Amino acid sequence: MIPLSTPFFDGNEWQYVKDCLDTGWVSSAGQYVNRFEQLLSGAVGARSGVAVVNGTSALHLALLAANVQPDDEVLVSDLTFVAPINAIRYTGARPVLIDAEPETMQMNVKLVREYLENKCSFRQGVTRNKKSGRKVAAVVPVHILGHPVDMSSLMDIAEEYGLSVIEDATESLGASYKGTSVGNIGVASCFSFNGNKLLTTGGGGMVVSNNLDIVSLARHLSTQAKSDEVEYDHDMIGYNYRMTNIQAAIGCAQMEKLSEFVAKKRNIAAVYSRELVDIPGVQIMIEAPDVTCAYWLYTIRVDDRIFGMNSRELMRCLSDQGIQSRPLWKPMHELAINGSFTYVGGGCSSALQRDALSIPCSVHLSNVQQGKVIDVIKMASRR
Ligand SMILES: Cc1ncc(COP(=O)(O)O)c(C=O)c1O
CATH class of the missing domain: 3.90.1150.10 (Aspartate Aminotransferase, domain 1)
Known part of the structure; x- marks a missing residue:
């Protein structure tokens, strides 16, 4: 069988994984996690990143860290794998599904504008659905198949209407738009390192951002929101979303490629x-x-x-x-x-x-x- 897209390991994967096993650093802390975060966020030009268990959890955390609230509306690509829609729903927000455009197959940004102009009102910095009164909080362009969404137009619209842009860049690591890497355009972006992606950690994901508050909140939420180094104090409802050192070790080797x-x-x-x-x-x-x-x-x-x-x-x-x-x-x-x-x-x-x-x-x-x-x-x- 000639498969669609399978992983390829011909670098330092064995050596780095062996290092984890030899040293006992196999779980959700260790030098490879930090290194992988630096390598990946550095490669896309973002200031920081937090490595997590998969791309879906990365999207969930990015939406939470961008302050998407239950009952908000979040505009998102209609033609996508289901994960970003599910992540929006985990927050309690409601997806608004934006059709694709035929040339690139990406989110049709003209329809985003049409929806905001015709169905929403913008007052005192907040966009609301005129009928339901719901706040339109964010937009999630999903760069499918390795090709970017028309980000200049989308960023202009988002600024005009006060929306947070969270890029689903899970399928488009390595792509760029007008010279800027995909994943370094919105307020936060998410990657996946599932087995079929450009590079893999077996399963894994990352939130990257230039906004250190967003990364730090995403990191906090990914570690059960433990708020004290020693005592088991937790100040929010957190998640167990951290990537393991073994996964990150594979990721570091893959990043070299x-x-x-x-x-x-x-x-x-x-x-x-x-x-x-x-x-x-x-x-x-x-x-x-x-x-x-x-x-x-x-x-x-x-x-x-x-x-x-x-x-x-x-x-x-x-x-x-x-x-x-x-x-x-x-x-x-x-x-x-x-x-x-x-x-x-x-x-x-x-x-x-x-x-x-x-x-x-x-x-x-x-x-x-x-x-x-x-x-x-x-x-x-x-x-
Ligand atoms: C567009 C898109 N978003 C999110 C995800 C979720 O990533 P993961 O499978 O790592 O949770 C995927 C693929 O797997 C995807 O294709």
């Missing part, structure tokens, strides 16, 4: 784009101007009327040849569990979910394997 991994992903993407661009009915993945895409998952779109088969038929065709591919997530507004939340848009995320297919792009994908993927897609188009 970050630029190599990004270069490999970009190289794989360049080959796919060159080879697939002329196939009728296939739309290659687009990199917007002013953006450096990290191409976490290279994703094509299939127009069945021109290509001759739809994305799911192509998926089966690839699978028959031992190649894994994957559709995008069901849009959040189509999930029954999100039925009571506002959806702003016109069906773009649904169309993308129908037509899009992510194809193999592990950093260790060989030329032969990539050639096979390309050949199977070309053959399918001629059927």
